[in-house]
Amino acid sequence: MKEVGFTTAIVHSNRQAGAEHGAIHKPIHTSVQYGFDRVEDLVGVFQGSIKGGFNYARQGTPTTAALETLITGLEQGVGSVCFATGMAAITATFLTLLQSGDHIITSRFVFGNTNSVLSTLVRLGITVSMVDASDSAQVAAAIQPNTRLVFVETIANPGTQIPDLSAIGELCKARGLLYVVDNTVSSPALFRPKSVGAGLVINSLTKTVAGHGSALGGSVTDTGCFDWQTYPNILDSYRKGDAAQWGLLQIKKKGLRDMGASLSSEHAHQISLGAETLALRVERSSTTALALAQYLEKHPAIGRVYYPMLSSHPQHAIAKKHFSAGSWLLSFELRDASDCFAFINRLQLPIKATGLGDTRTLIIPVAHTIFWEAGAQVRAEMGIADGLIRVSVGLEDSADLVADFEQALHG
Structure with a gap:
C-alpha cells in the first residue's frame, strides 16, 4: 500500500499484515505454548534462524507481535519489543544494556518511578549523572570515557521540562553515544524522536497510545539510527546476523525471556484498539x-x-x-x-x-x-x-x- 496518513496507517495495520480469516482486528491469542510439525522448526525458532516464529508466550505471541509492528510503524523504526508496562520497558533497557562500571547521563527531570530505577542502577555499580537537559552544554560536560547512553523524556512529568532534543542528538552522534528518548507524553502523534537521532524510543503504551486507562503496556523501538557494532555491552551470543538487530535482540531476550516482563495478549489487543484513535x-x-x-x-x-x-x-x-x-x-x-x-x-x-x-x-x-x-x-x-x-x-x-x-x- 502506498504511503498514507498517520491514522489511516494505524486503522489498517492489522488488515495489511493479514489477520486470520479476514478479521479486521488481530485475534487475541491466549495460547502459552506453540507447536511445530517438525522439531527442526522448533529448534530454528529457539536459535533465531527462523524469524517470526513463536514458542513460548513469555517472549511474545501473534497478538503482541502485531502490536509491535504497529508501534514500529508509528515510530518509523526497524523493530520494537513490547513489555508489560512502561516501567518494565525502561528497566529492561537499562539492565540489559548496562553493566557495573558504566556511566549514563539523564535529565534531572524524570518520572518519579524512573528516578527510583536510577537509584537502583547506582546500587548496582552504574554511575548516573543527572543534568538539566534543556541545556545541551550540561549534557556535554557530563560525558565521561565510560558513558554509554543519554536518557531523556520528551516532555517531563510533572514539570513539562523539555530537553534540547536536537542538540543532544547531534552530541550523541558526534560522541558515539546511544540516545534513548522516552516519548510517552508526546507520543508519535506529536513527535518522533528518530527525527533528532534517537537510537531507542520508549513508550509507556498505557498512557497516550492506549489512552483509555484500560490496559498496561510498554515498548522499546529501535529507530535504526545507532550502530550497535560500536556498543561494547552486546553479548557475543547476540553479535550474529544483522548488526542492526543486536540491541533489540538483547533487550528482548534478557527483558522478556530472562526477566519475564511480558505483555499479555489481552492488553496488547486493548492497546491496539486504543491506538486507532491516538x-x-x-x-x-x-x-x-x-x-x-x-x-x-x-x-x-x-x-x-x-x-x-x-x-x-x-x-x-x-x-x-x-x-x-x-x-x-x-x-x-x-x-x-x-x-x-x-x-x-x-x-x-x-x-x-x-x-x-x-x-x-x-x-x-x-x-x-x-x-x-x-x-x-x-x-x-x-x-x-x-x-x-x-x-x-x-x-x-x-x-x-x-x-x-x-x-x-x-x-
Whole structure:
C-alpha cells in the first residue's frame, strides 16, 4: 500500500499484515505454548534462524507481535519489543544494556518511578549523572570515557521540562553515544524522536497510545539510527546476523525471556484498539489543555502554569520547533499551597487518581503522592513545590472543564 496518513496507517495495520480469516482486528491469542510439525522448526525458532516464529508466550505471541509492528510503524523504526508496562520497558533497557562500571547521563527531570530505577542502577555499580537537559552544554560536560547512553523524556512529568532534543542528538552522534528518548507524553502523534537521532524510543503504551486507562503496556523501538557494532555491552551470543538487530535482540531476550516482563495478549489487543484513535484524542486533549492552561495563567490564585505551548514556558521555542501540539499534560502551582487539598476536592469533573493519558481528566497533588518517596531535597532540586498540582486532560468539553476549575478556584 502506498504511503498514507498517520491514522489511516494505524486503522489498517492489522488488515495489511493479514489477520486470520479476514478479521479486521488481530485475534487475541491466549495460547502459552506453540507447536511445530517438525522439531527442526522448533529448534530454528529457539536459535533465531527462523524469524517470526513463536514458542513460548513469555517472549511474545501473534497478538503482541502485531502490536509491535504497529508501534514500529508509528515510530518509523526497524523493530520494537513490547513489555508489560512502561516501567518494565525502561528497566529492561537499562539492565540489559548496562553493566557495573558504566556511566549514563539523564535529565534531572524524570518520572518519579524512573528516578527510583536510577537509584537502583547506582546500587548496582552504574554511575548516573543527572543534568538539566534543556541545556545541551550540561549534557556535554557530563560525558565521561565510560558513558554509554543519554536518557531523556520528551516532555517531563510533572514539570513539562523539555530537553534540547536536537542538540543532544547531534552530541550523541558526534560522541558515539546511544540516545534513548522516552516519548510517552508526546507520543508519535506529536513527535518522533528518530527525527533528532534517537537510537531507542520508549513508550509507556498505557498512557497516550492506549489512552483509555484500560490496559498496561510498554515498548522499546529501535529507530535504526545507532550502530550497535560500536556498543561494547552486546553479548557475543547476540553479535550474529544483522548488526542492526543486536540491541533489540538483547533487550528482548534478557527483558522478556530472562526477566519475564511480558505483555499479555489481552492488553496488547486493548492497546491496539486504543491506538486507532491516538491522533484524534491527542488533538482534542491538547486543545483543551491549552485552553485550561491559558485560563489558569490569568487567575490570581495561580502562581505558575507549566504547559509547553504557553509563551511563558522556558522551553516554548523547543516545543514549537518539535511538537505539533502541547499534549494532555499540564501542571500548575497554587499561590496558597495550604489550599491544595481543599481546591482539588472542590473540583467535580477531574478524577483524583494517579494515572495519565486517560479519556477522563485526572488530577493529583504531586509533592504528596508520586514524588513523596523521593524526599524534600529531590523535590526541591526538581522544582516541585508543595502546591504543585498535575492534570492529565481528558476528552471532556473544554468549556465544561474550564468552568469547573473556575468554580473550584472561587471556593
